[in-house]
Amino acid sequence: MNTFTVPPYRIKMVEPIKQTTYQDRKEYLEKAHNNLFLLPSEAVYIDLLTDSGTGAMSHFQWAALMQGDESYAGSKSFYRFEEAVKDITGYEYIIPVHQGRGAEQVVMPLLAKQPGMYFISNMHFDTTRAHVELAGATAIDCVVDECFNVDTFSPFKGNMNVEKCEKYIKDLGRENIAGIIMTMTNNSAGGQPVSLENLREVHALTQKYDISLIIDGARFAENSCFVKQREKGYESSEIKDIAREMFDYADIFLMSAKKDALVNIGGLIAIKEDKEFFQECQGRTVPYEGFPTYGGLAGRDMEALAVGLKEGLDEDYLIHRLDQVRYLSEKLREAGVPVQYPAGGHAVFVDCKSICPHIPFDHFPAQSVCNALYLEAGVRTVEVGSFLLGRDPKTGQNIESPFEWMRLAIPRRTYTYAHLDHVAEGVINVYKKRKELKGLDFDYEPKVLRHFTANLRYI
Numbered sequence: 001m002n003t004f005t006v007p008p009y010r011i012k013m014v015e016p017i018k019q020t021t022y023q024d025r026k027e028y029l030e031k032a033h034n035n036l037f038l039l040p041s042e043a044v045y046i047d048l049l050t051d052s053g054t055g056a057m058s059h060f061q062w063a064a065l066m067q068g069d070e071s072y073a074g075s076k077s078f079y080r081f082e083e084a085v086k087d088i089t090g091y092e093y094i095i096p097v098h099q100g101r102g103a104e105q106v107v108m109p110l111l112a113k114q115p116g117m118y119f120i121s122n123m124h125f126d127t128t129r130a131h132v133e134l135a136g137a138t139a140i141d142c143v144v145d146e147c148f149n150v151d152t153f154s155p156f157k158g159n160m161n162v163e164k165c166e167k168y169i170k171d172l173g174r175e176n177i178a179g180i181i182m183t184m185t186n187n188s189a190g191g192q193p194v195s196l197e198n199l200r201e202v203h204a205l206t207q208k209y210d211i212s213l214i215i216d217g218a219r220f221a222e223n224s225c226f227v228k229q230r231e232k233g234y235e236s237s238e239i240k241d242i243a244r245e246m247f248d249y250a251d252i253f254l255m256s257a258k259k260d261a262l263v264n265i266g267g268l269i270a271i272k273e274d275k276e277f278f279q280e281c282q283g284r285t286v287p288y289e290g291f292p293t294y295g296g297l298a299g300r301d302m303e304a305l306a307v308g309l310k311e312g313l314d315e316d317y318l319i320h321r322l323d324q325v326r327y328l329s330e331k332l333r334e335a336g337v338p339v340q341y342p343a344g345g346h347a348v349f350v351d352c353k354s355i356c357p358h359i360p361f362d363h364f365p366a367q368s369v370c371n372a373l374y375l376e377a378g379v380r381t382v383e384v385g386s387f388l389l390g391r392d393p394k395t396g397q398n399i400e401s402p403f404e405w406m407r408l409a410i411p412r413r414t415y416t417y418a419h420l421d422h423v424a425e426g427v428i429n430v431y432k433k434r435k436e437l438k439g440l441d442f443d444y445e446p447k448v449l450r451h452f453t454a455n456l457r458y459i
């Protein structure tokens with residue numbers, strides 16, 4: 001039976017949302033050129049576009065906002081933020097940035113010291129890949145094969161394929177590897193966790209070849225909770241201690257704080273001990289993000305972030321959070337809808353390659369399912385597949401993604417199980433009509449990160 005965990009909070013402020021009619025949605029979608037990113041949010045009933053910056057802050061966070069010190073340099077808020085990050089990571093040097101990609105634009109060009117270098121990752125998130133490429137380097141994804149067996153249980157589908165990673169290092173030459181990036185949880189693989197055993201092996205590799213290990217840890221707390229639930233030897237560990245062990249293996253931690261730090265905006269760069277690298281990062285932070293004690297954030301943002309980082313590690317919160325995602329995933333599986341199994345930490349990933357085998361990858365099967373779900377139930381989701389992946393920079397051809405996902409990302413502390421039931425019903429109805437779905441093509445295609453602003457038409 002699909003049971004659920006009772007939330008460890010009650011609701012003290014509400015934001016009204018409104019259902020629209022099918023006819024309204026048809027008009028909205030046409031005006032948005034069949035791209036859900038172009039919808040006004042008032043056209044959306046339940047918004048599962050992203051879990052990034054869309055969560056609810058606690059009353060402790062709202063109270064902390066009032067203590068924001070808006071001094072340009074050396075504000076009290078910076079020091080509180082710095083202390084919170086140091087306490088969790090054990091790292092020496094901390095820089096705030098406006099969000100995750102702010103950290104990427106500062107760090108990636110410093111690691112890619114000359115043109116033609118490579119980053120190897122369990123899987124690059126799309127903005128990470130974009131910043132790797134903007135820095136003149138190449139992004140290589142190297143996730144374990146289990147990840148591709150969508151319907152088969154495996155506890156750590158986000159892991160790095162360590163053998164393959166070592167082969168890349170040997171073949172490409174150690175001096176050409178700019179860094180190894182562990183994305184935890186592994187967003188593009190379905191929000192799948194990485195085990196500490198796997199991270200230890202990757203750490204050993206980076207030690208052997210003297211390469212920097214970077215954690216892209218937007219969802220490090222969710223990953224830590226999965227380790228507690230699934231990895232032998234961690235059953236009775238504290239979440240915070242698991243996270244600390246994770247940070248011990250890396251050199252640099254980049255975070256989009258809009259996820260596990262439970263804030264609407266913010267990010268950070270944390271460096272374990274390399275002072276020279278920290279100084280280089282500070283140098284780039286000034287022109288791109290702002291003075292290194294505010295990095296594009298208001299003092300009040302840093303206050304909310306400091307509190308949110310700690311709340312994000314609370315075990316009761318995490319258990320409920322992961323359980324909401326599992327609940328939705330189970331409902332869909334019970335109805336035969338193919339999903340990445342088991343569910344990841346922040347989202348349910350629906351496998352649209354097998355739902356729409358009649359739509360070729362370059363007519364974007366997952367986008368077609370996302371649009372159909374919007375029309376059906378007013379639920380906004382996002383395509384993570386060939387539409388997002390874009391074109392090969394060298395040949396200009398569409399790249400075929402290994403996955404065609406519809407991602408249902410669940411904002412933190414925002415929706416109830418009743419909302420999730422509505423979503424499940426909508427997805428199941430679309431699944432029943434799957435043979436009628438049609439592919440899409442471009443009316444307008446932007447050159448970079450095309451999925452955000454492209455215009456599409458049905459073919």
Ligand code: F0G
Nearest residue numbers: 050052099100101125127187216218256
């Ligand atoms: N790294 C990962 C693993 C992410 O999931 C994201 C953002 C970023 C970096 C970039 O952070 O948005 O703060 O600049 N992911 C969001 C998502 C956008 O919807 O998955 P950002």
